[in-house]
Amino acid sequence: EPEVTQTPSHQVTQMGQEVILRCVPISNHLYFYWYRQILGQKVEFLVSFYNNEISEKSEIFDDQFSVERPDGSNFTLKIRSTKLEDSAMYFCASIIEQGGGIQYFGAGTRLSVL
Amino acid sequence: SQQGEEDPQALSIQEGENATMNCSYKTSINNLQWYRQNSGRGLVHLILIRSNEREKHSGRLRVTLDTSKKSSSLLITASRAADTASYFCATVSMYSGGGADGLTFGKGTHLIIQP
Numbered sequence: 693e694p695e696v697t698q699t700p701s702h703q704v705t706q707m708g709q710e711v712i713l714r715c716v717p718i719s720n721h722l723y724f725y726w727y728r729q730i731l732g733q734k735v736e737f738l739v740s741f742y743n744n745e746i747s748e749k750s751e752i753f754d755d756q757f758s759v760e761r762p763d764g765s766n767f768t769l770k771i772r773s774t775k776l777e778d779s780a781m782y783f784c785a786s787i788i789e790q791g792g793g794i795q796y797f798g799a800g801t802r803l804s805v806l
Numbered sequence: 807s808q809q810g811e812e813d814p815q816a817l818s819i820q821e822g823e824n825a826t827m828n829c830s831y832k833t834s835i836n837n838l839q840w841y842r843q844n845s846g847r848g849l850v851h852l853i854l855i856r857s858n859e860r861e862k863h864s865g866r867l868r869v870t871l872d873t874s875k876k877s878s879s880l881l882i883t884a885s886r887a888a889d890t891a892s893y894f895c896a897t898v899s900m901y902s903g904g905g906a907d908g909l910t911f912g913k914g915t916h917l918i919i920q921p
Contacts, residue, residue, distance in 0.1 A: 725908055735849065735894065737908030748907055783848060794839070795909060799848040 694718045698784050698798035706806055708773050713801045715767045715784030724767045725785040725795060726759065728752065735783065741767065774805045811912045812895055818918040825882045827915040829895035830875075836898040838871055839909065840880050843892045852880075852893075885919045892916045 697716040705711050717724050726738040740747040741759055758770045767786075771778055781802050785795040812829045819825055831838070837856045841849040855862045855871045855878065862869045868881040882889055896909035 727908070727911075734913045735896075735909075735911040737910065740908055750908070781846075785849075793837075794851045794854055796851065797841075797849040802846075 694796075696784055696786055696796050696798035698782075698801050700801060701799065702802045702804070704804045704806065705774055707776055711771050711774055711803065713769045713771075713782050713784075713803070715769070715798055716765055717767055717784065717786030718788070718796055719765070721786035721788045721796070723747070723787045723789075724759075724761070725787075726769045727783040727785065727797075729781040729783065729800075730777075731780070738769070771803075774803075776805050779803055779805045812893070812915045814915055815913065816916045816918070818920060819885060820920050821885060821887055823885055825885050825889070825917055825919075827880045827893050827917070829878045829880070829912055831878075831895075831897050831910075831912075832876060833897075833899055835873070838869075838878050839896045839898075840867075840869060840878075841894045841896060841911075843894065843914070845891075849894070882917075885917075887919050887921045890917060890919045 696718060699714045703711055724741045727735050728738055729735045737750050739749040739753045739759055744761055756772045760768050781800045783800045784798045787793055787795050812827055817825060835857055837854055839854045840852040842852055843849050853864045853867055853869050855869050857873055860871060866883045871878045878895055892914045894911050894914045896911045
């Protein structure tokens with residue numbers, strides 16, 4: 693069964709460093725998402741991406757964040773200068789079509805900022 | 807309170823019993839979805855119910871939706887130890903621009919099935 697793949701599973705970085713989290717969405721899906729889950733809290737929407745541009749972003753998705761689909765298969769989330777409060781689980785998701793249907797989630801990348 | 811709040815926050819039952827979790831939301835929705843998350847893992851989609859539906863079944867899962875009360879419930883029948891996980895409801899706004907809008911999640915119910 694097709695699945696969303698995220699790498700790495702765990703990323704440790706120093707405060708102020710740049711990190712890139714990678715995702716390979718399901719191949720025929722058109723919409724891509726990043727979510728964040730701080731330990732013990734709920735999953736929060738960061739950004740959605742369609743047709744090579746951001747469709748929607750939340751208040752969390754400030755200038756420190758950027759997304760890119762560099763090669764038609766990967767979908768990346770970059771955090772330019774990490775802060776301690778960026779420590780969280782980051783989930784990528786994709787959906788085949790518009791209409792608010794089922795989103796398929798990756799297993800997540802745990803980001804630890806020291 | 808926030809969109810998509812589940813209750814109870816935690817639920818512990820014996821294997822074989824039924825588990826019921828509730829979710830309330832605030833804005834008008836296109837659909838409501840339930841996801842499961844095993845500890846430290848990703849989210850697994852369980853079931854989607856559209857705003858014009860009142861009840862939906864999938865295996866041992868039964869979901870109801872009451873748009874007048876802006877609430878939903880998830881019933882897991884004949885629970886198993888493997889059902890131990892956190893369960894989240896998530897909504898898609900009626901005013902979303904199609905598939906672009908993200909899901910709004912609740913805080914989740916942590917379900918523990920005692921063997």
